[in-house]
Amino acid sequence: GGTGGAKQLTLAVNSGVEGDALKQAAQDYEAQTGVHIQIAEFPYANLFEKELVDLGAGTGAYDLIMLDDPWFPKFSTQGFLTDLQPLFAKRGRGGPDEDFVPSSIALCRHPYSTGALYALPYVGNSQLFFYRKDLFEKHNLKELKTWDDVLAAARTINEREATGAPGGGKVYGYVMRAAQGNAAVADFMPIFWAFGAEMFDAAGRPTVNSAEGVNALKFMLELGKYSPPGYASFNADEVSAHLLQGTAAMSINWPAWISSFSDAAKSKVIGKMDFTDMPGAKLAGRAEIGNWLIAIPRDAKNMDAAFDFLLWATTSEQMKRSALRGNPPTRRSVFTDAELLAKFPAYAVQLRSLENSRPRPRTPLWNEIENTFGIFLSKANTGELTPEEAMSRANAEIAKIIESGR
Amino acid sequence: MRRRQILAAEYERALPYLLVAPTLLVLIALSIYPLIYAVRVSFQTGVGTGARWTLQNFTRLASDSFFLSALAHTLVYAVVALTFEFLLGLGLALLLNREMRGRSLFRATLLVPLMLPPVVVGVVWRLMFNPNFGAINGTLKGFGLNTEALVWTASPKLALASVIAVDVWQWTPFVFLVLLAGLQAIPQEPYEAALIDGSSPWQTFRHITLPLLKPAILIALLLRTMDLLRVFDQIFILTEGGPGFATETISLYIYRAAFRFGNFGYAAAMSFVLLLLTNIISLVYIRLLQRQETA
Amino acid sequence: MGVRFENITKVFGPAVVVDHLNLAVENGEFVVLLGPSGCGKTTTLRMLAGLEEVSAGDIYIGAERVNDIPTQHRDIAMVFQSYALYPHMTIAENIAYPLRVRKTGREETRRRVERVAGMLEITGLMARRPRELSGGERQRVALARAIIREPRLYLMDEPLSNLDARLRVQMRGELKRLQHELGTTTVYVTHDQAEAMTLAHRVAVMSAGRLQQFDTPMNIYQRPANRFVAEFVGSPPMNFIEGRTDAGARVFRGSRGVALPLSENQLGRMNGRERVTLGIRPEHLLISRAAREGWQPAHVYVTELMGNETLVFLRLGNEKIIARAEADFRADPETPVWVGFEMERADFFDAESGEALR
Amino acid sequence: MGVRFENITKVFGPAVVVDHLNLAVENGEFVVLLGPSGCGKTTTLRMLAGLEEVSAGDIYIGAERVNDIPTQHRDIAMVFQSYALYPHMTIAENIAYPLRVRKTGREETRRRVERVAGMLEITGLMARRPRELSGGERQRVALARAIIREPRLYLMDEPLSNLDARLRVQMRGELKRLQHELGTTTVYVTHDQAEAMTLAHRVAVMSAGRLQQFDTPMNIYQRPANRFVAEFVGSPPMNFIEGRTDAGARVFRGSRGVALPLSENQLGRMNGRERVTLGIRPEHLLISRAAREGWQPAHVYVTELMGNETLVFLRLGNEKIIARAEADFRADPETPVWVGFEMERADFFDAESGEALR
Amino acid sequence: MKRETQSDERRVYARAGQARRKAAARVCVYALIMLALLATLAPVYWMVTISLKSEVDQFAVPPRWLQFAPTLAHYRDAFFARSFGQYLITSLIVSVASTACATTLGTLAAYALARFRWPSRVGTRLSLWILSTRMFPPIVTAIPLFLMMRDVRLLNTRASLIIVYTAFNLPFVVWMMRGFFQEIPRDLEEAARVDGDSRMGALRRVVLPLVAPGLAATAIFCLIISWNELLFALILTQTDAAMTLPVGIAGRVTQYEIKWGVMSAAGVVAMMPILLFALSVQRYLVRGLSLGAVK
């Protein structure tokens, strides 16, 4: 790390489209300001552990880090991050401007949405509902409003498209992402919420085994019947593969995939895929939010230089560039930018779903809880446990975690 | 003259220590501190400043059903994989321990799985196991089999078998490599004597080859066991321990505790259990296989 | 079981190691292979055992051609020149191995192991491993491992070479008795003349992979087929004197006026050949310090005291010859002596071919 | 360089293998170690070479105590009983190894290798590997590797045991010459009496780790220190007849009326001892088919034809004795013969201790 | 005479189909080897095809073993998109260096442990301890090692990886080589020392050539291990400057997708250097010449 002169910054990024964007931004910044920015790029799986270890050990190896929003509570509660407020103040600004999507900014505060600001949102991902509009027209299925519509559509397609896939194979009505762990949970949460279930009650006690919770799970299993065999091991890759190969008609997925569907090298369903808001049930559908944030570690060596870059990188024109590089923005102005809308027709939907998206529960124990919850969802998916058993045992285990976390 | 020789004698006496010294230094330097660290954190909760001294990490082990089933999976995994890897490796080593055309090419080729980065292995197999696009079911379908039920890593019944299969595929070459080198070191005379004494191929194998191969066998078993009990990469990529915890092994669980949940104390505590386990098994092997040293 | 080599040839790369060997061993016969180091004895045994493939020719054991029969089916016991003990087994296990592979009962195994161990005086070593034995002990273990069985064929490659004289005589006796009792055909390699003479029914003398003579020990010694055999068998070796026959004077003329009378029959054997080589063994030379009628003058150039006898190295004409004398014979170098030839014991060889003249 | 063993003891676990050995070898002396298999010869050499630690006692080479001096600094050349050739090197490399480690120039190395190779008749094998050699060839390579150097000390453990008679005689000569030229102190183990007799300045006879006698070959043979030496040295071994002295009649009385006259001086040596053992070598027994004055009646029970002589096994009284006879002596079992004793050559031993009576 | 008859029929049976049985045996051997090769190489071949297929073909049903439009896109992506060249160099340096260190130090130590007289069982104890240093799960040692390296300012350097991999491979080398040293007849070293060679000289000139097969096998394996190691490489490096190939490859597993093609391509390339090395040391893998060494 550079000392004092702040002519050098080190930046830990996620390897993938988000990191690449920031990397290129950094090069532009270097060209403009002459501040050399060194990039440390890590696989998504490992970025977290790297940051955990480095920040925990206070090596000050990084001046800036990218982090996925679920990690934020842990980092902030453990005091790994720098409060940005003073830095804003230093530059005579009250804080981030209003252009940021509130749900995104809320993620960057600890406690959630009310507390101090420890990061700025860089990539505005939130789940979308993908579906094959060609098939919907073909079988004139009604527009998707509720999960029951989804189920009905799935059933129809399963029956009618036994050989409808490009290879002559079967088109499955729905493809679920249910690999143990994060995957299963991420795909389940929208249903879970829509059915009116909640992870915790006001007192922070787990309530996953509520009647709503169990029903949500039952519904998920029902939906699973129309998913390709082995969906219990699917992760984003398999899901996307099915959609791209045209062997599945509907799924929850992340915007990062949208571009692929129009890429001949990857897609057999060019022009046939459409995107809509998360379906609802008892409640209106809400997507799970998954933003990439940028923060300054507590032990960063060049806070000010780092903060300057942070501000620069999250300006709307920089974010537009990032958007052009394939990352959904976190600013309304960018979402509504004409040029971008032309290039990314889904932006309207994305903005909507981002704005009323929901974050995963903001607890430092989330990883642990999500993992456990995922295990039992998976057990339910493989039929090892009945929905009731699964939920009640999940509840018990989650309670344990919270207990030992105290 | 005399002094030179006395020095020589001293040097001769010191030599063995000089020879092991570097190794010991490196190992001490890189193993003592981590050990101390692990011991310390295993008796603490929380990290850094907020750390408290406690036994809870160990007490928790007993009641942690996840830990116990992970332990069970690990043992099953190790035993089954080791059995196959050893038998196959031994078989291959014996097959290729003879003069034949193309031998050296065969040998090198058989090592290929060993040479692939575990991540890649995991990825490739994950793709092959895919029930719908995967090469395996695809080929089976090609033979007209119904593969509806064969969802490999997605089925709680097949998942463990599947990851074991991958391990066998990747690590049998190692056993093969070690045992082959061992076979190569066995002199020819005893075999000729055995022929003369009229021992059948099987008897020769049983009474001559196996005993003389003991050192190599010991090494192969020791190292494979140690690594099997710590198996991580392939499973992590293939199943992340799923479905429904069916393939979760200790290392995965330790990994989560340490790197996902930031609970180093608990991770360390579990590692000590693993260490103990490994130690016991190793000692058993050594008891059984160590050739008594006749100085 | 008889053994028959038919035109057996063995080549290692360029080198012809056994060259068109023809040899027929009777059933129950004890045959000794004799020959210089590297002449192909071990190779011959190994081919018979099936440890080496033959390059050409056929080997028969009894009536059947065994070229393609794997060693373990030939029912042979062999003592390897390099022992080839099982390093990981105790001595007892080593010796018992042939029985073990035949699933012999524990009790009988014990009995037989003890018997041979006793016979070979290695009873005390049973619990050790080969590497803890002395050379001679190892060799006896190798021998024990062979004779514990009753195979169709014994092959022994210098089985006593590392034993002391006493043991060797004793083992010789044991082997003779054993072979006599079991009547097992035996092919035996040795460099020890005493073993060859006392054990063999017939001796096969080889040189450079070729069979030189195959006959009873006595005939080998007393009626060698050619100069090589004559020289190779017997130590100290036979003396040779180059010369020519004077048919008229009925004498054999060596260098420097050495002249030895020839009998009618000897002359006959030479039938007219001019250049011949006279061969006579050291024990058929007599030495006297005083001149005698018909004895040849010579000079001592060195004497070797063997204890039981003295070897006298003499210069006779241009030739160097060796004579055996009493243990107490002493003479300084250059002492003039007279040498008497027991001419009726003399042998004659063709100077070119080296064939014996009979 | 002289060599001195002082109270050297070597134990392997429980077994005492060398037992308080005291032995002083003169500088430039050629000493032969003789003894039954397993008596500790090799162990002795190995201790001298520093390959085995001594359990007790001191070893001196020249003036200095070498117990703690590592082998490679003792400047010794050794022929191992088990050749210990380097399997991965060619014969040439094997032989050249001692020079190589001494960084001898390539040219000189070549020259010396060729010389010893020629001396040992292995010139043709230079490019081969040990496993492609015959036993005897390997042994000669081992020998070559030792004598290519000019060390302070030669140690040779049965270096000729696997060679044929002709080569053995020849090598014997070479070694003798070599040792004579270089005057290098040599300790030599052999089981071959001829080697011991012809090579040794002095012979050390060992038994079960203990030194029995250390003397010139002739004395060992003719004046054995005790019954063990007498019996061990010489083949066929000395005959022993248990009996008692009749001082009055001046005769030695064996069993069944065997009575042999004793000289004044012999009687003197026994000074009054009653029970003694008479020892007489086979070559000092004469055989006649007709009765003679003072000769003892006996029966042939077997004859062994050695070619150059015939060994006659006789039953005399209760004793079995062996006599040497002419090569052409023949006799069927049970033939009655008369045996003449050259009594002046007879030796007498204390019946209990086995000590020679002198 | 039961024995006779039995061995008689043994022989008859033997004579009957001797030649045929030989031929049959040879065929069997080759068949088995082919089977093994197939099992080994099928997934590798699959990987290669994946690396050459566009995504559309990767997931095609039924799987395309042969008929697909090959593309080098993934290779381009793998090697130009990120600084793979640099990773490759780092990996080479790190794994070669650590292999060299580990085999050298380990061989010396192994020799001392296998050949020298040690006071009462110290040798065995040492060996056991050395082995035990490899039993602790790397996941747990990673963090303390990270802290150590931070304190000695070696974080994010190739040196740190070299050191760690050396330590990681040492126990393996020591045990492997110890086993092989014990197989070599002592007489040979004794002969060497009688011939005036030092202990080390004897080791270099006599013993090592004889354990060459073992050494080659050991080296190959060390190389493979350090070549593919992921965890430490991740923890101990921070920037491209010191990252190794596996890290680079793992980087292709992104949050939303696995770049199957790119990973396979990387795998194919990553495998090559090791494969070449393995092929180049093949000749050392052949018989230890311990034959005919001693009587």
Ligand SMILES: Nc1ncnc2c1ncn2[C@@H]1O[C@H](COP(=O)(O)OP(=O)(O)OP(=O)(O)O)[C@@H](O)[C@H]1O
């Ligand atoms: N593998 C081989 N390659 C090349 N030549 C060999 C091989 N084995 C043996 N020979 C040669 O074949 C010849 C005969 O070897 P063999 O062992 O039969 O001799 P031998 O009669 O037993 O000699 P010895 O009495 O010394 O044991 C020798 O000259 C030897 O060099």
Ligand SMILES: Nc1ncnc2c1ncn2[C@@H]1O[C@H](COP(=O)(O)OP(=O)(O)OP(=O)(O)O)[C@@H](O)[C@H]1O
């Ligand atoms: N490593 C060992 N452990 C136990 N006993 C041993 C060991 N080495 C040798 N011996 C014993 O020590 C005794 C002497 O062995 P040594 O080799 O010196 O005999 P030797 O005189 O050379 O016999 P040979 O003439 O047969 O070679 C033998 O009885 C042998 O069994």
Ligand SMILES: [Mg+2]
């Ligand atoms: Mg031989």
Ligand SMILES: [Mg+2]
């Ligand atoms: Mg010996």
